Amino acid sequence: MTMEDFTRKIDASIASRQGKKMWIERIPAGYWIVGFILLIMPSFASDFVLFQIFGWTFILGMIATSLMFLAGYGGMVSLAQMTFAGVAGYMVAIFGDSAIDTISQGWPWWVVVPLALLITILFATAIGWLAVRTEGIYTIMITLAIAAAFFYFTRQNYDIFNGFQGFNSVFPPRLFGVNWRQPLPFYYMTLMWAVITFLVALYLSRAPFGLALQGVRDNPRRMAALGFNVTAHRVAAYAFSAIPAGLGGIMLTWQSAQISPGTVSIQPAIDILIIAVVGGLRHPVGAFVGAFLYVLLKTFAVDVLIALGLSGDRFQLLIGLGFLIVVYISDDGLLGIWEKLRASRNRDPLTGERRG
Amino acid sequence: MNGANESANALELHGLSKRFGALSALSDIKLSVGPGERRAVLGSNGAGKTTLFNCITGDFPPSEGSIRFFGEDITKFPPHERIRRGLRRTYQISLLFTGLSVIDNVYLSCLGVSRGRFSFIRPRRSDALVATAEELTERVNLWDVRDTIVSDLSYGQQRQLEIAMALSGAPRFILFDEPAAGLSPTERRELVDILTNLPSHMGYIIIEHDMDVALRVSDYVTMMHNGRIFKEGKPAEIEEDPEVQALYLGGDDH
Ligand SMILES: Nc1ncnc2c1ncn2[C@@H]1O[C@H](COP(=O)(O)OP(=O)(O)O)[C@@H](O)[C@H]1O
Ligand SMILES: [Mg+2]
Numbered sequence: 001m002t003m004e005d006f007t008r009k010i011d012a013s014i015a016s017r018q019g020k021k022m023w024i025e026r027i028p029a030g031y032w033i034v035g036f037i038l039l040i041m042p043s044f045a046s047d048f049v050l051f052q053i054f055g056w057t058f059i060l061g062m063i064a065t066s067l068m069f070l071a072g073y074g075g076m077v078s079l080a081q082m083t084f085a086g087v088a089g090y091m092v093a094i095f096g097d098s099a100i101d102t103i104s105q106g107w108p109w110w111v112v113v114p115l116a117l118l119i120t121i122l123f124a125t126a127i128g129w130l131a132v133r134t135e136g137i138y139t140i141m142i143t144l145a146i147a148a149a150f151f152y153f154t155r156q157n158y159d160i161f162n163g164f165q166g167f168n169s170v171f172p173p174r175l176f177g178v179n180w181r182q183p184l185p186f187y188y189m190t191l192m193w194a195v196i197t198f199l200v201a202l203y204l205s206r207a208p209f210g211l212a213l214q215g216v217r218d219n220p221r222r223m224a225a226l227g228f229n230v231t232a233h234r235v236a237a238y239a240f241s242a243i244p245a246g247l248g249g250i251m252l253t254w255q256s257a258q259i260s261p262g263t264v265s266i267q268p269a270i271d272i273l274i275i276a277v278v279g280g281l282r283h284p285v286g287a288f289v290g291a292f293l294y295v296l297l298k299t300f301a302v303d304v305l306i307a308l309g310l311s312g313d314r315f316q317l318l319i320g321l322g323f324l325i326v327v328y329i330s331d332d333g334l335l336g337i338w339e340k341l342r343a344s345r346n347r348d349p350l351t352g353e354r355r356g
Numbered sequence: 357m358n359g360a361n362e363s364a365n366a367l368e369l370h371g372l373s374k375r376f377g378a379l380s381a382l383s384d385i386k387l388s389v390g391p392g393e394r395r396a397v398l399g400s401n402g403a404g405k406t407t408l409f410n411c412i413t414g415d416f417p418p419s420e421g422s423i424r425f426f427g428e429d430i431t432k433f434p435p436h437e438r439i440r441r442g443l444r445r446t447y448q449i450s451l452l453f454t455g456l457s458v459i460d461n462v463y464l465s466c467l468g469v470s471r472g473r474f475s476f477i478r479p480r481r482s483d484a485l486v487a488t489a490e491e492l493t494e495r496v497n498l499w500d501v502r503d504t505i506v507s508d509l510s511y512g513q514q515r516q517l518e519i520a521m522a523l524s525g526a527p528r529f530i531l532f533d534e535p536a537a538g539l540s541p542t543e544r545r546e547l548v549d550i551l552t553n554l555p556s557h558m559g560y561i562i563i564e565h566d567m568d569v570a571l572r573v574s575d576y577v578t579m580m581h582n583g584r585i586f587k588e589g590k591p592a593e594i595e596e597d598p599e600v601q602a603l604y605l606g607g608d609d610h
Contacts, residue, residue: 203478204476206478207475207476207477207478207479208467208472208473208474208475208476208477208478208479209473209474209475209476211460211463211464211467212464212467212468212473212474214453214456215453215456215464218453218454218455218456219451219452219453221415221451222447222451222452222453223464223468224414224415224434224435224436224439225413225415225435225436225439225445225451226436226439226464226465226467226468226469226521226524227436227439227440227468227469227525228436228467228468228473229434229436230436233473233474236474
């Protein structure tokens with residue numbers, strides 16, 4: 001072997017190793033930093049912050065991710081995601097334990113939770129089957145109608161849904177002897193499911209199912225001409241979206257220890273849409289960014305308004321204004337703003353050309 | 357009704373009509389194409405050639421008439437069922453996923469006719485579909501731009517991508533809608549090579565304005581005008597035909 005051959009071989013082997021970095025090396029630095037802060041959060045954050053701010057953020061983020069999955073990947077804007085969450089929450093209260101022992105069955109959690117998710121998936125499949133026959137504004141209208149119908153149904157039905165009152169004292173199971181409603185365990189439980197939801201949503205973007213869904217969003221006619229059953233793909237997306245929404249709904253019920261028609265009314269359904277759109281639909285992280293902002297606003301805006309000498313009722317106005325501003329200046333919520341900032345930072349200030 | 361049959365004609369159209377409101381885009385089309393046959397469809401703009409393709413693939417259902425594909429009546433089938441039976445097409449105005457890369461576009465076209473369309477598992481580099489997608493990309497000379505986003509491709513490259521996507525899976529019959537339009541002379545030669553090198557069992561219909569290309573890649577020619585078929589024959593006969601010459605050389609749209 002000549003010297004030349006030898007160096008060429010070394011070069012080739014270095015090149016191939018650089019091309020194939022270990023998966024752990026490919027995780028961006030930002031993920032490590034955010035992950036680390038979230039893990040050690042309990043060492044400096046108060047119980048209120050852990051339970052009320054972050055617990056709620058993770059739950060709403062999961063429900064918003066289910067919408068991001070449908071709208072961002074699939075191009076289907078659904079207002080029924082909070083309804084899916086509510087169905088799962090109600091099922092946990094009905095088949096599990098609550099203070100309403102005339103209705104609640106008191107079955108063990110390992111039957112109740114999977115059953116609740118299964119029913120939610122079936123429900124979402126049926127809704128999807130109805131909704132995918134429509135496009136754009138009509139999808140929004142039909143899912144809104146479903147959300148409204150479910151809300152009024154739960155409020156008027158006393159035999160199964162216990163009407164206006166709903167169910168209280170719905171607690172998480174004491175798995176491993178832990179009280180999962182304590183701030184610290186609750187924080188880690190919601191964090192874990194939020195991380196799983198986030199990673200699965202991210203992973204699916206490049207898996208056949210997710211890729212095909214993006215194809216259906218961009219060009220349904222071409223997808224059909226490639227052999228895809230566009231309707232089946234859309235319905236499957238609804239069914240799948242029920243899993244993060246359902247899990248979120250169950251934990252939401254455990255967090256407040258109750259579920260009632262108020263949980264599934266029109267306002268929360270619209271709030272999920274606002275969270276997802278303000279956060280950004282292009283990437284699953286948007287759902288959690290949007291949820292965090294929403295929770296902060298919902299928790300502190302009233303105090304800020306009162307401190308400024310304004311009425312606390314103006315809270316919804318504040319959210320509405322924020323929504324307007326974000327949508328006005330960005331094509332993809334806060335993620336879009338972030339992208340714009342990053343692009344302008346990478347631009348040479350003199351020539352306006354992109355660096356490296 | 358009856359299933360696919362290899363000895364039957366690849367395509368058989370009977371009394372096919374398509375109306376858009378008052379406009380008759382196709383009237384009473386009768387056409388049979390044998391297995392492995394290569395057919396050219398010629399005709400001026402607005403003759404109904406693209407509409408014919410749209411009816412065959414199910415993009416638009418015909419107003420009347422029937423379509424048989426290898427003996428099977430597919431008139432009422434949704435587009436994806438026709439594609440899964442081995443029918444393919446390219447679009448005159450490229451219909452691509454402009455936000456995705458070249459290789460992703462080809463991968464999607466391979467995925468559409470495979471199992472695992474609903475798979476939740478990301479494909480590995482060694483995945484058979486990925487390998488096929490890479491091979492097709494190479495075959496239409498797009499290997500060097502495989503990771504380019506489609507909206508950044510040149511017009512000619514987009515046309516080549518259309519071809520790659522029509523060749524995915526195991527096509528039995530392909531409809532090419534003006535694949536040479538807008539190509540450079542070199543790209544045209546490459547296209548003719550790709551078409552003439554297709555396996556002999558793979559029949560196709562090609563719509564082509566360029567007589568040179570059309571006559572070189574086809575065994576038989578169908579002429580259309582105002583939604584009707586008005587002449588069929590061997591390439592040499594068509595070339596000599598005075599009526600055709602009048603239409604093509606004296607016509608005001610050429
Ligand atoms: N989707 C449509 N809606 C209404 N008219 C159409 C549509 N598609 C085609 N046409 C009309 O049908 C006729 C045939 O069009 P087309 O099949 O595209 O012709 P060609 O491909 O031979 O140029 C034209 O008059 C065209 O305007
Ligand atoms: Mg045409």
